[in-house]
Amino acid sequence: MLSDQDRRIIKELQNGLPLASRPYQIIGFRLKMSEEELINRVSHLIKNGVIRRLGAAVRHQDLGFKANAMVVWDVPDDKICEVGGNMAGFREVTHCYQRPRQANWPYNLFTMVHGHSRGECARIAEKIAQAVGMNKYDLLFSTAELKKISMRYFE
Amino acid sequence: MKTDQIDRKLLNLIQTDFPLSPEPYREIGEALGISEEEVLSRIRSMISNGLIRRLGGIFDSKMLGYHSTLCAMQVDQRRIDEVAAVVNSYPGVTHNYLREHEYNMWFTATAPSKEELDEFIARVKRDTGINEILVLPAQKLFKIRVNFDL
Structure with missing residues (x-):
């Protein structure tokens, strides 16, 4: 369970780290904690997985990764763990999730693939398909970003 | 840049x-x-200059007690802006992309409870008149990597 103090720490960290010499001292001061107490608590929240990581979120489109495809796969249910694990091993795959099939939707494994062009994304998908032995898949290229923000918790 | x-x-x-x-x-x-x-x-x-969106913590929404899902819907090209306005008005919608597919609008929604998440999806259906929304919550996470090698 998260304490009230943990929630306050999370709210501070989602607002951003101060751009100053001692950022944790500044946040600690706001929360009436010492720099050391704050660092220890954040370290604990990272260890137990509440904080996934600390650092920068970048706009990858601006860094040359112009194309992204959601590659969706129809994988036999009894193979999903094996195939999902294999796909996660590809460095071009940034996200890999199992999601439920629906009446109009046969795909149960979702991967995000980033490349410098559409052709590159398609080649990556083909390479993965061959490596894991799965051939029922589709690529959904994004054509517009309508919203992208960071989630704000406890507000 | x-x-x-x-x-x-x-x-x-x-x-x-x-x-x-x-x-x-x-x-x-x-x-x-x-x-x-x-x-x-x-x-x-x-x-x-926008290259860094944020410098801070990235959290696991599930560990914070939040519920989230990926959703997809079929939106007529002429109604994209209007439907996007309904979807995007909810603060828990963090990503919304148009994709080349008959399901062309794909968004993620995160809410403090399952009930609020269901309520949001029902509201999108009601306010847009589009009754079919694919609700695709993650059942298992194999990988999430948010950093890019430069």
């Missing part, structure tokens, strides 16, 4: 190994052979 070699090294470092120690910017500077002041001014300019 113009970045030099030091910016790229700096971005790589602060995406993955941001120090949790009293003087993180000085430590980063030491690793890159530049001063703490220069680290701070480079980060400031990459934030102001």
